[in-house]
Amino acid sequence: MTRRQRESGRGPMTRAPRVRDGGTMTIPTPPSVLSVHALGKSFGPTPVLRDVSLEIQAGTATAIMGPSGSGKSTLLHCMSGIVKPDSGAVLLAGQHIQNLGENDRSRLRREAFGFVFQSGQLLPELPAIENVALPLILNGASIRDAKATANTFFAPLGLDGLQDRRPGQMSGGQSQRVAIARALATKPSVLFADEPTGALDAQTSWEVMRLLRESAQQIGSALVVVTHDLEVARWCDRTLVMQAGSLVAQQVAA
Numbered sequence: 001m002t003r004r005q006r007e008s009g010r011g012p013m014t015r016a017p018r019v020r021d022g023g024t025m026t027i028p029t030p031p032s033v034l035s036v037h038a039l040g041k042s043f044g045p046t047p048v049l050r051d052v053s054l055e056i057q058a059g060t061a062t063a064i065m066g067p068s069g070s071g072k073s074t075l076l077h078c079m080s081g082i083v084k085p086d087s088g089a090v091l092l093a094g095q096h097i098q099n100l101g102e103n104d105r106s107r108l109r110r111e112a113f114g115f116v117f118q119s120g121q122l123l124p125e126l127p128a129i130e131n132v133a134l135p136l137i138l139n140g141a142s143i144r145d146a147k148a149t150a151n152t153f154f155a156p157l158g159l160d161g162l163q164d165r166r167p168g169q170m171s172g173g174q175s176q177r178v179a180i181a182r183a184l185a186t187k188p189s190v191l192f193a194d195e196p197t198g199a200l201d202a203q204t205s206w207e208v209m210r211l212l213r214e215s216a217q218q219i220g221s222a223l224v225v226v227t228h229d230l231e232v233a234r235w236c237d238r239t240l241v242m243q244a245g246s247l248v249a250q251q252v253a254a
């Protein structure tokens with residue numbers, strides 16, 4: 001991070017390299033990894049998502065903001081196959097995810113998506129290393145291989161020495177970094193984070209977002225973050241704003 005970025009309080013933005021094209025400068029758009037078309041969802045008589053469309057490009061970071069109840073989490077759940085929309089489509093690398101059966105959608109969530117929530121996502125009885133290794137074991141890796149892969153995430157996330165600690169023996173920031181390691185261990189195409197720093201103080205939140213952004217970028221995972229916090233959104237390439245179930249604005253980082 002440069003001094004200028006630190007002083008502005010802003011994280012380092014991911015910028016696609018500029019390419020000179022016949023004298024003009026163009027910025028190539030990375031390919032779309034997730035496409036959302038005209039999503040609609042109601043709970044009972046109340047529409048919660050109304051005709052929501054967006055594209056998530058590989059390796060980019062997108063923040064979703066908006067007032068409480070505007071449908072942010074419901075959108076994230078529909079995008080990640082947790083909730084089935086009533087209408088519209090979600091395509092992962094061209095494949096309609098809502099046409100899949102429950103087993104295939106679970107497999108897809110395990111293999112192609114990672115999740116970080118506000119808190120409480122780690123299994124309290126398992127040490128950190130096993131919490132990180134678990135998704136790899138569920139995807140078929142041996143315990144030994146899974147733990148070896150899991151271990152590679154500890155030093156970059158500043159967690160070295162905490163491998164054998166259980167979640168109850170770690171701070172909130174340490175637990176969130178273990179949760180990030182677990183979400184990234186399978187090298188997901190898309191990492192979904194719902195208020196990932198909601199339970200942390202400002203300084204810890206900044207550090208967790210830095211690590212979340214940088215490690216997702218290194219792995220090549222697109223990041224989608226639901227947040228109320230402008231400081232969290234600053235780490236993203238663009239911010240989408242929801243209101244009453246609709247996307248009403250998009251702001252691209254300068």
Ligand SMILES: Nc1ncnc2c1ncn2[C@@H]1O[C@H](COP(=O)(O)OP(=O)(O)OP(=O)(O)O)[C@@H](O)[C@H]1O
Nearest residue numbers: 043044048066067068069070071072073074075228
């Ligand atoms: N499973 C559900 N059953 C019924 N209503 C639901 C369900 N999930 C969400 N809702 C309702 O849908 C609306 C949107 O909820 P959602 O959690 O998506 O909003 P949000 O923008 O993420 O809110 P917040 O910022 O407070 O977390 C709310 O009115 C909520 O009560």
